[in-house]
Amino acid sequence: MQRAIELSVQNVQQGGGPFGAVIARHGEVLAEGVNRVTANHDPTAHAEVQAIREAARRLGTFDLTGCDIYASCEPCPMCLGAIYWARLDHLYYAATQHDAAGAGFDDAFIYHELALDPKERSLSTQQLLHGEAQQAFADWRDKEDRTDY
Numbered sequence: 001m002q003r004a005i006e007l008s009v010q011n012v013q014q015g016g017g018p019f020g021a022v023i024a025r026h027g028e029v030l031a032e033g034v035n036r037v038t039a040n041h042d043p044t045a046h047a048e049v050q051a052i053r054e055a056a057r058r059l060g061t062f063d064l065t066g067c068d069i070y071a072s073c074e075p076c077p078m079c080l081g082a083i084y085w086a087r088l089d090h091l092y093y094a095a096t097q098h099d100a101a102g103a104g105f106d107d108a109f110i111y112h113e114l115a116l117d118p119k120e121r122s123l124s125t126q127q128l129l130h131g132e133a134q135q136a137f138a139d140w141r142d143k144e145d146r147t148d149y
Helices: 001-014 047-061 077-086 099-102 107-113 129-143
Strands: 020-025 026-034 065-071 091-093
Touching: 001 026, 001 047, 001 065, 020 047, 026 047, 047 065, 047 077, 047 129, 065 077, 065 099, 077 091
Parallel strands: 065 091
Antiparallel strands: 020 026, 020 065
16 A cells, blocks of 8 residues: 555656555555556546556456555546456555545546436436447357457
């Protein structure tokens, strides 16, 4: 955890956001990440996502079972989703989402929006071509050499 916090402090000093993350397996650090949203012009370049991408690349798999993630702050909804998809065993965090909100990183509106019916969200949302989209799922179910995840 100390390393994740160090990364967050260093990243601020280098012009990035105040977030750091470390992924470890069996006590060995596999990957580190810092918030690179503004530096990379990438809204998905959060510290946790950066660390997940690096760990998956190093291990050659999308399944990070057996690994733990240490985040300098409680993950946002996007990062939490990525952590679940990566199948990390444990999440440890230092600062809370309320601490982040106090620094201008308020994710509360996203948590609120996710609980709403899509038609009630502030993001204009409309479903199109539902029937046509079923073909890809049918093909996937029938694919004998698929890699389930």
